[in-house]
Amino acid sequence: MATSTGQLHLTLILHGVFSAHYGSGLELVGLSRRGQALLAFLSQQPEMRAERARLADLLWSDRSEGQARASLRQELSVLRRVLPEGILDANRQLVWLDPTAVVADKSGSGVFLEGFDLATEGFEDWLREMRQAERPGSATPVATAAPHRARRLPSLAVLPFEEIGVAATDMFADGVVEEITGALGRVHEFHVIARQSAIAIIGEHLDVPQVAERLGVDYVVEGTVRRADDRVRISVQLVEGRDGRTIWTERFDDRLDDLFALQDRVAGQVAGQILPSLRNAEIARARTTPPESRNAYELFLTGLPHMWAHQRKSNARAIDLFDRALSIAPDYGPALAHKAWALAQQCSYIWSDNPLTDKAEALRLAQQAAQFVGEHAPSMVAVGAAVDLVSTDHDFSRTFIDRALAIDPNCAWGWMRRGWNRHYLGETEEARLSFDHAEALSPLDPFLFNIEFGRGVTYLHEDRFEECLKHFKRGMALSPGVEWAYRFIASLNIRLGRQADAEEAYRKLLAAYPGLTVRKLSDSLPPSAVENRQEFYDAMRRAGLPEE
Structure with missing residues (x-):
């Protein structure tokens, strides 16, 4: 005492x-x-x-x-x-x-x-x-307040699901909730409240805002389970804790075969779809904070939509926001990793004015981020993806991407980047399986065009150029703004002996990138890119592309 x-x-x-x-x-x-x-x-x-x-x-x-x-x-x-x-x-x-x-x-x-x-x-x-x-020449700090609020990860609770049409002693819904809680808990983008705490409020008849306040969480996951014969329908919703607003809702229908396998399937589907919705809700929250008051976490979040937009100006804006986050927290792993990816993407998409410099900086940032990302799965994917685009060290990328998927097996971007990594490593079948799994997890993914491109490149190892071209055209239809992909179309048509089609693709590429030279194109492409070949550059020269 x-x-x-x-x-x-x-x-x-x-x-x-x-x-x-x-x-x-x-x-x-x-x-x-x-x-x-x-x-x-x-x-x-x-x-x-x-x-x-x-x-x-x-x-x-x-x-x-x-x-x-x-x-x-x-x-x-x-x-x-x-x-x-x-x-x-x-x-x-x-x-x-x-x-x-x-x-x-x-x-x-x-x-x-x-x-x-x-x-x-x-x-x-x-x-x-x-x-x-306290260093010589430094000003005395103002101790009353920090210039920015500290980063705080969001939190959520998975409430017990209501089970309809079965005996009160049935434990199937409890098993589903336990698997969903476990799947979400492996992801280090937010905190998941222990299941015991969620169970403790059963019977108190609280509404969602009251539950959120009681458990100290930002979001609540709730649902119902209905069973009829060998069929089961599970309805799940993600709810904003402050006002009870539904952010996302989905219904899953399945068969009651192997109960454990069913619980795993549902948990994977729920986690895979909740995570993007939760991330979008956090981005919306961050945008309500005045720009001058945002902390590193909020600046990082507001940079993500710009990075996913796949547009030159938006990508530059993302890099600026990641830089601002790093000015507050220089060792903030997610900002380091995603800035590395944005720089690598900037080069690959032929947006960089200094591609060799940006590639070197992307590699440096990725290597620095590797020390600080911890078990943040999206950042581990960003590290691996960046290294894949700016170097030939695909084994390094493999390690980070696979570790990310071990933590969060429902990360669609991770499976998509795994596909590209396996392609670079010559593992064609693994690459195809990865692209298929990425689309299954996120059928409306902003990177769906890149999944199609990835499927296409897997056919190059088999000299199936027509099949490859079909997937690239499908990918461009999904995202018409990815004009840099005309370099793929040109390269494929060269291999197919279609000179006129190749020249048309060249013209579209040059129209999209005025001032493009062979040197800049060579400096921009990923070292392991399929079109990074001498015959491709020779054809570009014949099409009138200047050397320097």
Whole structure:
């Protein structure tokens, strides 16, 4: 139990390794890492006080707002038991230390909070600013607030499904919910509340906003299961926690054969379709924040639609937004990975004014991102995809893409990029299976045209150029704006001996890219691209494309 401070002072050693002492030098034990971080942060604030919301955002930036506030309450309770009485106090708005009883000692050697590790971006940003400010010539930091809010991942809860037409003791719906929760929980784009917490509110007759507030989540997944003979219909919806608005809903019909296999199938389909809807909802949320106030996570999210637009100006806008995210959080893995991909895409699509420079930067960023993406599956795919487009190290890409799919087997983009990777590696059948699976997971995917292109290139290893051309034409019909693909059409027609068709494709390519030269085209194409061949460039020269 805490004892009265009397004349005791609490001394916080902030330079070198953190430690806390009181009285005649007795070291204070029992502090958690976040407890230490909270004390260090408060000691550097004016009057040693800060708002509760600021502390929750600082120390639990990876959790939902409700979870972060609950975690702060718990941490404060622990600190009050450990610290001498009167050192720490709080009300509904503020938390503070007693400035007359706390000494922040920065006189020691070593850097500020040397070796202090806390896996939350808000605290890392503050720590970086404090260390930067202590370097010679640096300005003193403004300690009252960080320039940007910390990144916080969204959270969701999968509620027990209502099962209609069966005995109350039937456990099929519970099995479906458990599989869906597990499938979503493997994805590190958001937090999934433990199933026990969702079960705990059964029978309380709460509406969705009340459930979301009670569990501290942003989104809720709910559903029903209906069974008749050997048929089952599962209806699922994703609901916005704040207002109960339905974001996505879908119905799945199947046969009751192998129950475990059915549960796996449904879980995969639900997870595969919920994730894009959830991501779009988060993008919409991020856009409601004024641009000047967006944190790294929100800037990253708002860059994604621009990257998926497959247009030159939009891609440049995506790179700018990723750069802004990195200016706030230089080691933010998703922004590093997706900027690498956007630069690689910029080269491959012949949008870059300096393709060799952009390729080198894309490779550097991908290698840097590889250290920071953790288990964020889309970012792992972006790393592998970027390396595939700017180098011949396809085994490196294979490792990252396959790891991503092991974490999230329902990532359609991952399966599409796996197809291209296997094509580069000469594994034709695996490539085709991957493209087929990508389309099955996301039949309306923005990369559907690239899935068709991928299917097409798999026929090149078999010299089936007509079949390849059919898929490329189908892909261009799906996305008429991908004019860079005329280089494929030209290359294929050369191989088929159709000179007139090849020249027509060249003319369309040149109309789309005025000023294009053989040199720029050669510098832009991926090293393993099917058209990166001498006869292709010779034909471009014959069509009148200048060398330089």
